Structure formats: structure tokens, C-alpha cells
Amino acid sequence: MNAKRVFVQALLLGYLGVTLAAFVFTVFRVELLPRRLFWYSYGMMAPYQGYAVENAELRALGLTAAGEWEEIDLYRYIPTGRGEFSYRGYLPSARFSPDEGKATERYRALAALLHEREPQYGSVALYFDVWPASPGGYEWLRHDPFLTFEFLAAHP
Amino acid sequence: MMRPFFASWQRFWFREVPPHSMALLRIAFGLFLSAYWLVYLPRAGMLFSESGLLQPLLAAPENHLLALFVVPLSPAATYVIYALALLSIVLFTLGWDMRMNAFSIALYMLYYYQLSFHNFPSSYNRILLFVTLVFALSGADRAYSLRMRHEKGSFTAWEPVPAWPQMLIALQLTATYVGVSLQKLMIAGWYGGEVLSYSFIGRWATPLGFSLVRLNVPIAFYDWLTNAVELGQILLPFGLWMRKFQWWAFAFGAVFHGLVTVFLGMWWFLVLIPCYIVFLDPDSVRRWACRRLERKPE
Secondary structure: OOHHHHHHHHHHHHHHHHHHHHHHHHHHOOOOOOHHHHHHHHHOOOOOOOOOOEEEEEEEEEEOOOOOEEEEOHHHOOOOOHHHHHHHOOOHHHHOOOOOOHHHHHHHHHHHHHHHHOOOOOEEEEEEEEEEOOOOOOOOOOOOOOOEEEEEEEEO | OHHHHHHHHHHHHHOEEOOHHHHHHHHHHHHHHHHHHHHHHHHHHHHHEOOOOOOOOOOOOOOOOOHHHHOOEOHHHHHHHHHHHHHHHHHHHHOOOHHHHHHHHHHHHHHHHHHOHHHOOOHHHHHHHHHHHHHHOOOOOOOOOHHHHHHHOOOOOOOOEEOHHHHHHHHHHHHHHHHHHHHHHHOHHHOOOHHHHHHOOOOOOOHHHHHHHHOOOOHHHHHHHHHHHHHHHHHHHHHOOOOOOHHHHHHHHHHHHHHHHHHHOOHHHHHHHHHHHHHOOHHHHHHHHHHHHOOOOO
16 A cells, blocks of 8 residues: 555544544534544534524724714724624634633724724724614614613723 | 455545546536635725734734734735635636645635634635645546646546545535534524524525515414424435435535525525535546537547
């Protein structure tokens, strides 16, 4: 058996092992291998896992020289579809990181970065807007008294 | 006992097959990647350069060579890199230096992941990278390629290739569908029709999704739809391998991914439809291609 065939055989065995570990985790939540080894494969089996009865979006406000808070258009910086924009606002790589406090650190850094891009504001604040989903439209209930918000970070 | 198993193993992975299935998939996959890259092109400046709000996954010390690959660049440099990536995709599609270009595309995918897409870590991105890496190790340019035009004097000339890259993609698609269907049976969110009715008014919903929910049909309709999706997805991975039911499986998959696109805007999974070609017998694909595409006797 030549070296190329050995390499391919090893590749195939490795793939099957990792895929099996991901599959066992998917069904039984048992880790046959360290998570880092099969997590990529598990990600290829991860379905649309649930649903939310609320919509949520990242929102940024800037403090003007007149002392008023005004909306900063984040879609200008994250020019994606609505679903992707909403999902990106969660900073998933930070939220799902094993490092505690990573998400907070990232939101603070994001606020600082936005302040750099929008220097006309004395301060920039990030919030998560949350409102109930409605057949009337995506933002149909995005107003008082249905809208709530969660403060995330501000700079400075 | 081991000898028959080993013989089957060798036959399954290493038998020589015509390359036409992988070649046609290479072209379809390349066209999809081209469309995917072009969709993000007008927004590449904000999504991938220092003008945006990027927080790369990796950090590098200043003035270090590694910084070139992890720190967002100027918009001009970003567009140059983006154009080079698109060029690799075009050359991959045409079958010119396919392995090198496939490998380059995989590197570009990792680059954009660490720059931006780590904040949108979806299953389709992983599948795209996986399939690209398989192509980088395959003989998908042994038919319908500029390589064969250059080496053999004809775009349609071909050489047999080992089956394992095609079988690897087929196994991964199977694993994806099996995993997805089993999770749907276990996750509480999929026990009733609310998962669909709320999805059609959620962040992913298209205007058509909202219109459907505004029809105000009873929740029983969504319960039925959810059960139909779950049943179809359970049967799909088996149907893909059974010649008698393959085309029904292809049809269900195409309709399912089409409806996901139309109601939830998730068009990226449409790439799985041309991937179904890997489940067909490679000789049958070659004969069909000779008859229908090349218009010559088998």
C-alpha cells in the first residue's frame, strides 16, 4: 500500500470517527471524544433548533453635543439581511465561548470601535431591543409598551 | 470475516469510477460559490474591512506578519483580496488548477470566518468549507475542465478517478440529514406547530411567511406541516441511497430547501440540491452526460 493510499485511509478513518462522535453527541449528549475534535462536525448536523416568541436586535445610541441620545444606523455597518443582522448582534462566538465575561468584553470593545467610527458623539451606548413577534410585521410591536431593552455596554 | 469487510471497504472507497458526477458538481458548486461571493460583493467594504465594525476572532501583535491575515485591511486591499478569491472560484469552476484553487478558496473561507463570519457561525458555512476541502483532494477536474482541454485536447475527455471523494460528500450529506432529523425528534421546540408559525413571523421570515401566518389558519395546520417535515427528513437520508426511491428523495429535498428559501430566506442550503448527484451511480451519470450534454453515443 503506497503512502498516498495510507494517507487517504487514515483521513477516512479519522472522518468516520469524528462524525460518529458528533452523531453520538447529537443523539445521546455523550462525548466520545474531546469536544474540540467533533464540534465542527456537530455544527454540520445542527438543525434549526427552536423558535423564539420575541424578536431581538442590537441597537446603538450616540450622545449628541446637545445632550440628547440619537439612534446610530447599525445596518450601515452590518449591511446584511435582517436575520443575519439580528443573529450577528448576539456576538455568538463570544456568547458561546467557554471564557466567562467574553461577551461583555466584546460588547465594550464594539462600543469603543463604534465610537471611533462616529466621533461626533460624546458617548456611544449599545442595547438589545426585545419585542414580541407579530404577524403584523417584523417591527409591528417594536414600541411602547411592548418594547424592552437590555443595556450592554457604553464607551466612554 | 475481516477479509470480506476489507474487500468491501476497498470497493466502496477506492473503486475507479467515471469523474462526471464530481465534475458536474464542481461546476454547480462553483456557480453557487460565485453567486454567494457576488451577493456579498457590494457590502464587502463594510463587512470585511477596517471601515466596518469588525472584531476578528484571532489577535496578532502589531507589526507582526500574522497581522496581515487577522487584522482588517483597508477597503481597497479588502476588495483586491475579495476579487482574488472570486478569481479562484471562477478558475475552480472551469477546472483549471482545480486542487490549488479549491485549497485557496478554503483558505479564503477561513480568512473571512475569522474576520467576520465567526459572528454568523452557521451550518451551511461549515458544509461549504467541508465540500471545498473534499474537492481539493479529488479528481473532479478529470472531466469537463480546462485541464482536460489542455492535456487531452478536449473539454469532454475524461479519466477514471477513485470513488472516495464522492462517497465522502454523500456520507456527510447523510450524516447531516440524519442528525438534523433525530434532533428534531428530541428537541421540545419541534413537538408542535409553533416552531413553524413563529418562525414565519421571526427574524428570518420573508413577506411570504408573514402572509401565510396572516391567513390565520388553525395551529393544526402547522402541527401537520411540522410532522410532514419531520417524517420527510427521517426518510430522506435512506431514500437518497435506495435507487427505487432516490428521485422521490431528491424531489422532497429540493421542495424542502426551496420552501425554506421562500419562507425563511435561507437560500444558502440550496447548494445541497446539486450535491444529490453524488448519490447516483457514476456510470449512469456518465452515460446520461454523454447522451444529453455531449450529444454522442455512450
